[in-house]
Amino acid sequence: xxxxxxQQRSLWWIISGLVLLVSVAGMALCFQQFGAxxxxxxxxxxxxxxQLARDCAAAxxxxxxxxxxxxxxxxxxxxxxxxIQVEGNEGQSVSIRTRNLDLEEETSLKASLETAIGPxxxxxxxxxxxxPVIGKQLFASGLLALLVAFAGIVVYLSxxxxxxxxxxxxxxLFHDVFVTxxxxxxxxxxxQVEVNSLFIVALLTIVGFSVNDTVVIYxxxxxxxKLHPERHIDDIVDEGVxxxxxxxxxxxxxxxxxxxxIVLFGxxxxxxxxxxxxxxxxxxxxxxxxxxxxxxxxxxxxSGQGTVEVAEPAEPANESP
Amino acid sequence: MIGKQRGLLILILGLAISSVVIISQxxxxxxxxxxxxxxxxxxxxxxxxxxxxxxxxxxxxxxxISGRVNELGVSETSVQQLGQNxxxxxxxxxSDSDQARRVLGETARLEFRAQSSGTEQxxxxxxxxxxxxxxxxxxxxSGIEQPSEIEPDSPDATDDSAAADGTDxxxxxxxxxxxxxxxxxxxxxxxxEALFDPADLTGQRLSDAFARPMGxxxxxxxxxxxxxxxxxxFAAISRDIAGxxxxxxxxxxxxxxxxxxxxVQYAETGITGGGAVISGSFDAEGASDLxxxxxxxxxxxxxxxxxxxxVGPTLGRDSIQRSLYAAIAGLILVLIFMVAYYRLPGFxxxxxxxxxALLTWAAFNILGVTLTLPxxxxxxxSIGMAVDAxxxxxxxxxxxxxxxxxxxxxxxxxxxxxxSSILDSNVTTLIACAALFWLGAGLVKGFALTLxxxxxxxxxxxxxxxxxxxxxVVLGLPQLRKPELFCPGLPQTDSK
Numbered sequence: 001x002x003x004x005x006x007q008q009r010s011l012w013w014i015i016s017g018l019v020l021l022v023s024v025a026g027m028a029l030c031f032q033q034f035g036a037x038x039x040x041x042x043x044x045x046x047x048x049x050x051q052l053a054r055d056c057a058a059a060x061x062x063x064x065x066x067x068x069x070x071x072x073x074x075x076x077x078x079x080x081x082x083x084i085q086v087e088g089n090e091g092q093s094v095s096i097r098t099r100n101l102d103l104e105e106e107t108s109l110k111a112s113l114e115t116a117i118g119p120x121x122x123x124x125x126x127x128x129x130x131x132p133v134i135g136k137q138l139f140a141s142g143l144l145a146l147l148v149a150f151a152g153i154v155v156y157l158s159x160x161x162x163x164x165x166x167x168x169x170x171x172x173l174f175h176d177v178f179v180t181x182x183x184x185x186x187x188x189x190x191x192q193v194e195v196n197s198l199f200i201v202a203l204l205t206i207v208g209f210s211v212n213d214t215v216v217i218y219x220x221x222x223x224x225x226k227l228h229p230e231r232h233i234d235d236i237v238d239e240g241v242x243x244x245x246x247x248x249x250x251x252x253x254x255x256x257x258x259x260x261x262i263v264l265f266g267x268x269x270x271x272x273x274x275x276x277x278x279x280x281x282x283x284x285x286x287x288x289x290x291x292x293x294x295x296x297x298x299x300x301x302x303s304g305q306g307t308v309e310v311a312e313p314a315e316p317a318n319e320s321p
Numbered sequence: 322m323i324g325k326q327r328g329l330l331i332l333i334l335g336l337a338i339s340s341v342v343i344i345s346q347x348x349x350x351x352x353x354x355x356x357x358x359x360x361x362x363x364x365x366x367x368x369x370x371x372x373x374x375x376x377x378x379x380x381x382x383x384x385x386i387s388g389r390v391n392e393l394g395v396s397e398t399s400v401q402q403l404g405q406n407x408x409x410x411x412x413x414x415x416s417d418s419d420q421a422r423r424v425l426g427e428t429a430r431l432e433f434r435a436q437s438s439g440t441e442q443x444x445x446x447x448x449x450x451x452x453x454x455x456x457x458x459x460x461x462x463s464g465i466e467q468p469s470e471i472e473p474d475s476p477d478a479t480d481d482s483a484a485a486d487g488t489d490x491x492x493x494x495x496x497x498x499x500x501x502x503x504x505x506x507x508x509x510x511x512x513x514e515a516l517f518d519p520a521d522l523t524g525q526r527l528s529d530a531f532a533r534p535m536g537x538x539x540x541x542x543x544x545x546x547x548x549x550x551x552x553x554x555f556a557a558i559s560r561d562i563a564g565x566x567x568x569x570x571x572x573x574x575x576x577x578x579x580x581x582x583x584x585v586q587y588a589e590t591g592i593t594g595g596g597a598v599i600s601g602s603f604d605a606e607g608a609s610d611l612x613x614x615x616x617x618x619x620x621x622x623x624x625x626x627x628x629x630x631x632v633g634p635t636l637g638r639d640s641i642q643r644s645l646y647a648a649i650a651g652l653i654l655v656l657i658f659m660v661a662y663y664r665l666p667g668f669x670x671x672x673x674x675x676x677x678a679l680l681t682w683a684a685f686n687i688l689g690v691t692l693t694l695p696x697x698x699x700x701x702x703s704i705g706m707a708v709d710a711x712x713x714x715x716x717x718x719x720x721x722x723x724x725x726x727x728x729x730x731x732x733x734x735x736x737x738x739x740x741s742s743i744l745d746s747n748v749t750t751l752i753a754c755a756a757l758f759w760l761g762a763g764l765v766k767g768f769a770l771t772l773x774x775x776x777x778x779x780x781x782x783x784x785x786x787x788x789x790x791x792x793x794v795v796l797g798l799p800q801l802r803k804p805e806l807f808c809p810g811l812p813q814t815d816s817k
Contacts, residue, residue, distance in 0.1 A: 051636075103422050103626075123357075123635040131627035134362060141762045149756035153749050160745055197764045201695045204765070205702050208753050208772070212706065212746040216713065219742040247709075247716045254658060254712075255705040258651030266644035273698065 005241045005290065006234040006297055012290035016175060019283075023182020030185040038181060039188030041196035044139045046132035048101040052113065052120045053093040059118030064091025066117075073116045074098070077109055093124070100131060142200035149204065153211055161218055168295045169214045172287040176210045177203055179283040180276055187272075198273050206280030209255070213248060213288035220244050221296070237297040241289055252285040326796060329789040337676050340683035347686040352693030352767065355641045357634030358413035359421060364627045365406045371622060374406045381617035382624065383408060388614065389424050389574060408624075414634060422626050430574055431524030431618025434517040435558045436567035444516050444568075444580075451509040458502045513577050517570040522558060526551030528595075530615035532608035535600060541608035542600040545615060552595030559583045560591030573618045579611055641694070648701055655708060663715045665806040669790040670711040677707050677782040681775050688774070695768035703775020706750065710783030713739040718807065728804050729795055736788050743783065747776050 005012075027037035034040065042049050054061055067084050074082050074096070082098040094117075101109065106129070114120055150170060157166035180203065187193035221240040228236065259281070262274035353360050365382050367374055379402055386408055387400045399411045412421055436444060529546045547555050558569060564585030571579040581599045583592065599611070656674070659667035681700065685692060692700075718735030722728070750772070757769035 053633075053636075103419060107419055121633070121635075123633045124639075125631065125633040126636050127629065127631040129629040131364075131625075133364065134628045138762050141760055142765060145757045145760035145765060148760055149753040152752035152756055156749055156752055157745075160748075197762070198695060201698060201765055201768045204753065204757055204768070205698065205772075208702065208750045209705070211749045211753075212709065215746045215749060216742045219745055223738075223741075243720070244716075247712050250658075250662065250712050250716075251705070251709045254655045254708050255702075257654050257658070258648055258701060258705070261647040261651035261654070262644055265647040265650070270644040270694065270698075277698075 002242050003238075003245065003289075005238050005293060009290075009294040009298070012294060016287070016291055020175070020178055020182070023178050023185065026182045026185035026189065029189050033189065038185050038195045038199075039193065041194035041199075042097065042128055042130050042135075043196040044135045046100050046130045046135040048098050048106065048127070048129040050096045050098075050106075050110075051093065051126040052096070052110075053124040054117060055119045055121035056092065057121075061090070061092055065094050067094075069116050070094055070096065070113065073109070073112045076112065077105065079109070100129060138197055139200075142197065146200070146204060146207070149207060157215070157218075161222060164299055165218050165222075165296065168292050168299070169211055169218070171295060172214050172284070172292040173207055173210055175287040175291055176206055176280050176283040180206060180280045183279050184272075184276065193272060199276060202273050202276035202280065205277055206284060209281055210284030210287065213251075213284050214292045216247065217241055217244050217288055217293055218296070221293070233297050233300040237293045241293050245289070248285055248289055252281055255281055326789055326793045329785065330793055333676060333786050333789060337679055340676075340679040343683040343686055344679070349682070349686055350689060350691045352691050352696065353411055353413060353630070354632055354694050355692065356413060356638065357632050357636065358411065359629065359631045360412070361410045361421065361425060361626055361630075362403065362628035363408040363410060363425060364625045365408065366623045366625060367406075368622060374622070377616070378622065379406065379408075381613055381619075382622055383617070384610070384613040385573065385617035386410065386425060386624070388576070388578075390421075393421060393424070407627075422629060425624065425626060430572075431527065431615065432520055432570075432572045433522040433555065433558060434520040434570045434572060435562050436570060436580075437516055437518050438565070438567065440516040441566055444513070447509060447513045447516065448580075451506065451513065454502055454506045454509055458499065458506065461499050461502060510576050513570075514572065514575055517572070520554075520558065522547075522551060522554040524615075524619040526554065527615065527619040530612045530619070532603070532605070532612045534605070539604070540600075541603040541605050542598050543603065543608050543612050543615070545597050545599065547595045547597075549595070552593065555595075555597065556591035556593045558591070559587055559597070560589070563587040563591065571615070573614055578614050641697075644694075645697070648697075652704065659708070659711070663712075663807075665794065666711075666715045666718065666787075666791060669794065670708075670715070670787050672790060673711065673782050673786040674704070674707060676786050677779055678704065680782065681778050684774050684778060685771065690770055690774070691767065692771070693764065693767040695764045696771040699768040699771035700775055703772050703779055706747065706776055707779035707783060709746075710739075710743045710779060711787055713742050714783070714787065715807075722804055722807060728807065731804075731807075732791050732795055736784070740784070743780065747780055750776050 030039060031037050036044075054065065065086050067086050070084050070086075071080065074080055074084070079098050082096055084097075085095045087093050087095055106127070110120070150173065153173075154166045154170055157169055184193060184195055184199065188195070217240060220243055221237055224231075224236045224240050225233075256278050259274045259278045262270050263278065266274060363386065365374055365379065371378065383400055383402055390398045390400055390410060390412070393412065395412050395414065397413050399409075401409045401411075403409045410421070410425060526547055527545060528548045528551070530543060532541050532543050534540070535542050562569065563583040564587075566582065568580040568582045570577050571581075579599060581601070603611070656671045659671055659674075661667070663670065681703065684690075685700075690696070714735050717739045718731050721731035721734050726734070754769040754773035754776070757765050758773070761769060
């Protein structure tokens, strides 16, 4: 099997362009609704989320918890704007998202809920309370880390390869981050999926994996240029991508396999995390194979380096057989 | 040549065995999101007098917070500084975080109070009772932690937290006993407090406190300095009790932290000049602890609880177990795939992967890495990268075989040629990890750390372990030296 990467490059770019367009549309829609490109979760906007489960050893668990009862309790405390979700097996758990509550408010809310729906089990309770200061800080530090990581990668790749390789690797990275953001923007609009700190971790993981994919292909292209400096860049890129294709597919496949297991059978907390990774990794494989390589070829061709030998790259330290 | 491989093989085997020993001896530290507990972020707010919070201020506040956390009677707590003006408090297992939130968010209160006359005997008795309770409490708490006494040298555990594997929680009867002793300690504290006169000399009038060595001995003392108003008050208090055998009680948050007496020579004037020295049987650490506590008490810095995260113990365990089982199932599929696709090398790579997982796990335990949900994600990702390294090498080996090289040459150049790809891709990942570790917040840090450790170890296992195993087979086991075990369908060399 041989892919004609260069010959069909307009096709690859159109696919990418369309996906990116859909992503941007999703983010625009989100921005209109929530004032942010994604539906921001508790971690970024602050607030209190209580996940409470009824203690079935002490309470009557024959019927599911009524959202109406919970809402009535919340209304007594002027919290009727809160988001209430009954979840868990047979509706014995309830998740309440409110503005940031202080200690007294939280204690009295829990007490009134216990009278309304029965005793709660502290063993399966989860309460997160995030002040607005912390929310901003989590977001800013995550974003800063992401940008510094980008810069570091550009510097390293420019040293080991050349500046243009580094820049196109970053273009591929942005591509993958955007696709993932787009998917979660749509999930936010359609399924009320929120993003939290774990999502930033997912983006970072995607960056790590995607750059990995791109580097492997670039490494092969660099090697081929060295072996056949007289050949045209288009042929070299085509050959390099095809030589590494099995590796790209196998590596992505093995990783996605593990993640798919988490999406299908894993706990709630990790489900969307794993989904973000799967989308990012697939997009990463695509962008490395089809986007980063074709852009490099186009750039080299346009800038007149189509067949000119490039500077000798640094050798790895211990290459002696 | 074969001797060298054998030596490496023994080394790898040794490493794997020591990893298993380490994993069984040193427990893995689980984050609160996995084993349940409460995590609070405290924001130390600047005031008009102290517009900028220095490292020294933060250290002082930390000691105050640590004192309060210890009073909560929870074992394995940790109080860490976070950035320039924040403090991270971790309380494992407490599902009732309300009390913690109430006491931690207060401004420190330091008071210098003269002991009331006629309470000398009473004071001695009460102090002794308190001491006994403290010993009891320590015994009870260490009883719980018995199975996991070894404390890994962790950079992030700044106080007396001990390692725990998260499963040996206190039994209900022990918890009840601890609560009783805890109650008794509070009563003792209150009884002692009642023996001292109320006073106007508070922490706000203390301008500094620091530890210094005493002359040429290896004993230390604590120097305290008051501001103008404070010096006058202190002179008055010290004059009253000088030579009486009663002491000046120094209270932090209503707990007695030190009770020095005053020499008879000051009975006329009191200690004047705004400075005093508390000497006793301090060693360097004791003196510095007291000085830090005093400084903390002197700071009128308000502390606000800005983030609370409470996870019920069962909830954390459930969510992680399901994800972990799913991940393990996924990994087993990956192992099967490797054998099915890459045949003999795939099987050897699987052995290398198992060694990799053991080494990495052992490294987490030795380094005292606290495993959180994102941390596990980092670990899984690093396994992916370890698989990738092997895939790169085997693909290259196959290419060489197809080009008609001998088995030995193909394996050699497979490793040799794949190396630059592996190096570059891993170094870029490490760069990203470094950025995340220095700049990221809690969750992100845990992820970066486990990923970085994993990537470094995977470089070792992919290059050394897989290679040694393959070379050993190629050189030492002629019955397995068949190219078709490495690359099926080889005779039609030009099929691709």
